[in-house]
Amino acid sequence: AEACDAAGMLLSGGADLDAALYGQPPHPKASALHPLRQASELAWLAWAEGADLPSLGICLGCQVINVHRGGSLLQHLPDVAGTIDHGSADGSARHDVAIGGGRLREVLGPSCRIASRHHQAVHRLGRDLAITARAPDGVVEAIEDDRRPFVVGVQWHPESLGDDAATRALA
Numbered sequence: 001a002e003a004c005d006a007a008g009m010l011l012s013g014g015a016d017l018d019a020a021l022y023g024q025p026p027h028p029k030a031s032a033l034h035p036l037r038q039a040s041e042l043a044w045l046a047w048a049e050g051a052d053l054p055s056l057g058i059c060l061g062c063q064v065i066n067v068h069r070g071g072s073l074l075q076h077l078p079d080v081a082g083t084i085d086h087g088s089a090d091g092s093a094r095h096d097v098a099i100g101g102g103r104l105r106e107v108l109g110p111s112c113r114i115a116s117r118h119h120q121a122v123h124r125l126g127r128d129l130a131i132t133a134r135a136p137d138g139v140v141e142a143i144e145d146d147r148r149p150f151v152v153g154v155q156w157h158p159e160s161l162g163d164d165a166a167t168r169a170l171a
Helices: 035-050 060-068 102-108 165-170
Strands: 009-011 055-058 093-099 111-116 130-134 140-144 151-154
Touching: 009 035, 009 060, 035 055, 035 060, 055 060, 060 140, 060 151, 093 102, 093 140, 102 130, 102 140, 102 151, 102 165
Parallel strands: 009 055, 055 151
Antiparallel strands: 093 111, 093 130, 130 140, 140 151
16 A cells, blocks of 8 residues: 555545444334445544544544444434434524534534534444534534544534634534
């Protein structure tokens, strides 16, 4: 393999991972991620971890980090009683998140307002990951691996917030 001077890995949002990756049948509302993208996202993440590169996962990227580490997902949040609106297709859903620790708390403080556009979220946490932010309904909104320089997954879409302080802080 050739050397690479990459500064870090960004895993962006997208469709849904194949539920077979975490031992479940697909939910009827699942929108399948293209198999080649799925395979490449998982391979790139494994490479980034092997190179000890900082990695940020946004929405699907957060889910990729969790599933790569052996975790599972809640496949359709509207099926979970008591959940708030996490999934406006136009990205207009907004809610606060409580940040309990980790690098996110250092960067964003104890809470922030986020743009929410997802119907899936972390269920069973993957190895060596910690939950560092939750929505008011308890849904996991961020995960981190504090053993590495920077491995953070956020369920929200900072790019939808424009010039918001939380967006700038994650950049």
